[in-house]
Amino acid sequence: MKIFKFGLNIWITIVSLLSFLLGWVALAHAPKPLQSGASLPALSAPVIPTLEPLQSLMSGSGGNSSSGFQFDQSDQPFAGSFFSAPAPVFSSGGS
Amino acid sequence: MRMHEFRAMNTSVMLALEPDTGSDEGLRWTQAFIEECESCFSRFLPASEVSRLNASAGEWTPVSAELLDLLALSKAYYQETGGLFDPSVLPDLKRAGYDVSMDEMRKRGDRGGQTAEHAPRADFGSIELDTAARRVRMPDGMQVDLGGIAKGWIVQEAAKRLRTYGKAAAVNAGGDMYFAGLPGDGTKWQVRIENPWDPSHAAAMLEVGEVAVVTSSISKRTWKQAGRARHHIIDPRTGEPAEPEWVSVTAIAPDADLAEAYAKAFLIGGRGEATRLMLQRPRVAVLCIDPSGRLFASSNSKEYLRDDHQLFQFNQNESPHG
Numbered sequence: 001m002k003i004f005k006f007g008l009n010i011w012i013t014i015v016s017l018l019s020f021l022l023g024w025v026a027l028a029h030a031p032k033p034l035q036s037g038a039s040l041p042a043l044s045a046p047v048i049p050t051l052e053p054l055q056s057l058m059s060g061s062g063g064n065s066s067s068g069f070q071f072d073q074s075d076q077p078f079a080g081s082f083f084s085a086p087a088p089v090f091s092s093g094g095s
Numbered sequence: 096m097r098m099h100e101f102r103a104m105n106t107s108v109m110l111a112l113e114p115d116t117g118s119d120e121g122l123r124w125t126q127a128f129i130e131e132c133e134s135c136f137s138r139f140l141p142a143s144e145v146s147r148l149n150a151s152a153g154e155w156t157p158v159s160a161e162l163l164d165l166l167a168l169s170k171a172y173y174q175e176t177g178g179l180f181d182p183s184v185l186p187d188l189k190r191a192g193y194d195v196s197m198d199e200m201r202k203r204g205d206r207g208g209q210t211a212e213h214a215p216r217a218d219f220g221s222i223e224l225d226t227a228a229r230r231v232r233m234p235d236g237m238q239v240d241l242g243g244i245a246k247g248w249i250v251q252e253a254a255k256r257l258r259t260y261g262k263a264a265a266v267n268a269g270g271d272m273y274f275a276g277l278p279g280d281g282t283k284w285q286v287r288i289e290n291p292w293d294p295s296h297a298a299a300m301l302e303v304g305e306v307a308v309v310t311s312s313i314s315k316r317t318w319k320q321a322g323r324a325r326h327h328i329i330d331p332r333t334g335e336p337a338e339p340e341w342v343s344v345t346a347i348a349p350d351a352d353l354a355e356a357y358a359k360a361f362l363i364g365g366r367g368e369a370t371r372l373m374l375q376r377p378r379v380a381v382l383c384i385d386p387s388g389r390l391f392a393s394s395n396s397k398e399y400l401r402d403d404h405q406l407f408q409f410n411q412n413e414s415p416h417g
Contacts (some may be wrong), residue, residue, distance in 0.1 A: 080101025
């Protein structure tokens with residue numbers, strides 16, 4: 001009985017030790033968790049189309065302007081009237 | 096054709112775009128462009144670039160590329176026309192009573208007496224333009240009014256930008272217009288030259304392609320100063336409102352700034368300067384109406400006239416041709 005108990009203790013010790021070592025190795029090779037301040041992996045964000053800035057109108061479609069002009073891009077309603085008509089006769093008489 | 100009408104530059108502005116796609120985006124952007132240009136080039140707005148330039152005569156002043164471009168064109172036309180086109184007549188224009196916007200003047204009525212005698216002005220040709228550093232120095236005391244040539248420049252730039260939204264576009268600002276592309280199936284644009292005494296009737300009808308049409312007249316923008324009838328065309332040689340041989344001059348040219356400068360030069364210079372001006376710029380066609388209603392025309396203007404007209408040559412008094 002004594003010999004059996006001694007053998008059981010040895011067995012439990014060896015198995016515990018081996019389990020500990022296996023866990024150590026497994027954790028050592030596992031991917032590390034993200035830590036705060038670490039750089040994020042690059043994401044491929046979808047391309048969102050943007051409206052052409054109004055100021056670029058100054059230099060033609062899409063060109064860079066060296067203009068000093070600043071457009072007011074506030075949401076002001078456009079005064080005036082919109083309508084459809086056949087090609088009009090334009091009138092020139094001085095202004 | 097999609098149209099948009101609004102008020103800017105103290106006049107009525109009409110935009111026309113073909114085809115009519117149902118979207119008004121291009122018309123809206125063009126209106127914003129015109130209004131922004133006006134806020135830069137108007138002499139009536141204290142914060143405009145032109146007002147700041149006038150306030151800093153004698154010093155080097157940084158300017159936008161657009162204003163520098165306009166001043167360079169103005170200087171070239173001043174030299175070409177022998178000073179008949181001169182944007183530096185502003186002090187005389189103010190002396191004649193045109194010191195606030197025309198909308199404001201119409202509200203106020205008679206402008207009262209002249210405030211000062213005509214003072215000699217510095218030569219506009221002596222304005223210094225530093226293209227590399229984008230800055231300008233005007234002689235001390237010089238003040239410029241780029242009203243007409245700026246309107247032409249704006250009209251043309253606006254029409255070209257509006258055309259990017261369609262096949263053809265036109266911009267008309269109070270009778271100064273530029274056409275980009277041809278409407279419909281390649282037909283010409285129709286332009287009515289107003290009868291100066293009755294604007295609802297035509298003095299002539301034009302058919303034009305991609306050109307500018309500009310009319311300079313002493314019958315518009317008029318006011319009373321101490322009971323005297325005044326108008327906005329100042330003769331740079333006298334500093335007084337011009338007493339021209341023509342009531343109105345219409346210029347048809349590839350560019351609106353060119354048409355503006357030459358319409359004014361022809362109007363002020365009269366028949367005596369007409370031949371020299373025509374030789375200077377053979378691509379500018381002009382139609383001039385004299386006080387008796389006769390239509391004088393350069394020979395190259397016939398290609399634009401839709402109907403037969405009784406035309407007079409500049410060196411002709413009685414017998415009509417054409």
